[in-house]
Structure formats: C-alpha cells, structure tokens
Amino acid sequence: MRGFSRCAFRRNWAAPQAVACPSCSCSCSSSRLQPRRQFASSTPAKPPPAGLAALPSRQLLSVSGPEATKFLQGIITANITNAEGLPRTDAFYSGLLNATGRVVHDIFIFPFHSGVGLAAQEDGYLIEADACQMARFAKLIKRYKLRAKVTVRTVAQDEASVWQAWDESESPSAPLDLASNASRMVLKDPRAPGLGYRIIQLGSKTPETDIDLSTEDAYTIRRYLHGVPEGQDEILREQALPLESNMEVMNGIDFHKGCYVGQELTIRTKHRGVVRKRILPCMIYDKDKAAPQSLMYDPESDSPEKLTADMIPAETSIGRSGKKGRSAGKWLKGVGNIGLGLCRLEIMTDVVLPGEQAAATYKPENEFVLDWGEEDNKSGVKVKAFVPEWLRSGLTH
DSSP, X not given: OTTOOGGGGOOOOOOSSOOSSTTSSSOTTSOTTSOOOOOSSSOOOOOOSEEEEEOTTEEEXXXXXXXXXXXXXXXXXXXXXXXTSOBOOSOEEEEEEOTTSOEEEEEEEEEEOTTSSSSOSSOEEEEEEEGGGHHHHHHHHHHHHTTOSOEEEEEOTTTEEEEXXXXXXXXXXBOOOOOOBTTEEEEEOOSSTTXXXXXXXXXXXXXXXXXXXXXXXXXXXXXXXXXXXOSTTTTTTTTOOTTTTTTTTTTOOOTTSOOOTTHHHHHHHHHHOOOXXXXXXXXXXXXXXXXXXXXXXXXXXXXXXXXXXXXXXXXXXXXXXXXOSSOOEEEEEEETTEEEEEEEHHHHSOOOOTTOSSOXXXXXXXXXXXXXXXXXXXXXXXXXXXXXXXXXXXXXX
16 A cells, blocks of 8 residues: 555554543644544454453443432433433433534443442443543533532443453344342443443452453444444534434334434434434445445455554545546445445435335445545555344334
8 A cells, every 4th residue: 555554553452441531632634634543553453253341432421319310311312311200220322412413422321329339429320432532522521510419420431341242143032141239330222233242340350251352442343333323433423313223223212202412403314304324334445346246344464564444533524436426425434355434325326215106326336445545646546335134124113
C-alpha cells in the first residue's frame, strides 16, 4: 500500500486489566478524518466460539438519589419505568440525544440498590458509556441535573468494570449460567440476537464463569459481524441520528414514553420520514477480486503492503465503482477485512424502503469503492454492505 505504514496505524484494543482508554489520553475523537491508531501488532485472529472479554473501552457513571428515576426519564430514549409506572429493575440499552435529535452517547443502564458493594448510599443507576468520553459525559449529566436531588459520580474501574460473555453453542434448552448476583449485574445484550451478555462486575475481580477469557478484539469483531455499532467512533457524536444508527431496532428507543431531549425529531422521523441510511456491516476486498457473497471475517497477513480495514480513514466516502454521482455512504471503522459503514439502503442494498415499490437505484452488479488520499497517491479498496437478518426483519415491522 502506497504512502502508509501498517504499523503506524495499529491500535491495541485488548487489555488484560480494565483501564480507561488504554490507547490514548482521552483524545479519541481528535480527528476523524485521519487514519486512526489501530490494533497493536497484527490483525486479531478469529473470535473463539465462546469467550469472556473485559471492555476497557467502556466505563461507568453512577446516578443515584431520590429523583434519579425522574431525572433520567427526561433525558434518555428508553423508558426507565415499567407498565405500572414504577422504576424498572432490569437493565436495558438506551441513548442520549442533543436538542436536534443527534446521538450524544449510546449507553446501557443498570439499576442498583444501596449496599450492593458500590459507594453510593442511595438507590440509583450505573450508566455505561464510552470510556474516552466519560469526563464529558459526566459534565453533560451534571449540566442537566440543575436542582434535581441526584448524585453523579464517575465509577473507578477497580470499583466496577464492564465485560461481555458469549457462547455460540448456547440454546434455549442450555442457556449460559450468567444470572445476576451480589457481585455482578447481567443483561442479555438486546441489540442483536447471539451477541452475548453484558456483565457489570463489582470490585476488581474477573466474573466467575465457565467460559475462557478472551479479548476485546474478539468482542469487537463479533460485534462488527452482527452489524452493531458502539461508541463515538461508530455512532458519531452529535452527527449520527438514532434511527440511522439502528437504535430503535436494537431496542434502545421507546416511542410511547413521555418527552425527552431530542424526542421531537426522532418521533417525526419515525412516523413521517423515511430512513434512507443505516449503519451496516461491510466487507472490503481487493479491486481486482470478485465481490464476496457472504460476510466473513478473514484475518489478513502481516505484510506491510496489505491494506486492511483499520487503515481506512474514518468517514471516507463510499462511491460507485467506475461511476460518478452522489455518495453511497461513508466508512466508520473496521479491522481486518470487515467493519461498519453508514450506507444508503436504496443504493447499496436490496432493501425496499416504506412507500416505495423497489430499491430505487440498487443493481446487484454494482460495486462500491473506498478511495482516499491525494489524487496522485490515492489508495482504495472495494467494499460491500450486508444487511443482517435481525435488521432486515426489524425494518419490515
């Protein structure tokens, strides 16, 4: 690959201990238009069928106090109360939007009671968010707080840490033994089928399971294969729309709850608009190769001449190969030969949008390309988008 050194763009996603943002000093989003620091030395191997991975890229914020439920209800996209109007006791996925309906944070929320091993003296919620943006997240929550009787504080990694567990052999008749207990909070990941379980481990110990330890690399690769975005590198801060980020299909939005920040545009888009772009899993391939027929992770060689997905600058435009015209989408992030892109459905996929008879300009023979760099030293690969079955099903209901 001309003009790039592969080693220069590797970032270490894995970490044996849960530490905040191990590869940067909380400057993760300093420039989305430049190639990122990526995986450390070589492209990760294929994920194991079962694994338990620490997620140092995620961190926790505690919101507790007598008005914590009412306070959060007014700023998150999911409903924090049940059908009886009482605070939920189960964990769930949600998001925070700004006033114009753009995603500020994608989050998980875990209710807790005082005395469960946390420093909080009152009942409250642990909110999981992007670790690199935790200081900004805490500042935002405190700004919304005003006179609400809530206490907001960042949770140290040795007080509680975030993990993901999965086992592809799991079945309804043989579920994983991952129930919540006095030392952990567990949520079956609601974003996509088969993604696994989110675990909040209290204290500094590793969750007790029969599953072998894995890495955050493996979790990230599985997440890409499922087409699930996470964090502000993929759900771009104050740019991404929640529906374009699939948050409603990933069970992160309640369209029947009361007002919250950013609700107006979200509701209007849901009921009156057509969502023409969606975050999709993508696969890159050489320009002289045939387009892949199925999404598959294939670790690349360590050759410095080999271009891999983690070397592609974020927000690189996706264009139709050999043709000019409007952009078909933009690249977000990847590793090896897979990643995520924000794709125009009617151009890159066979998805038929509501109120339309067919995919507007989609043709099966069309191919798409990612090109970047100076005109006299341009690098690029072809890219193909895939629509996961869970998303396709969700778009038809």
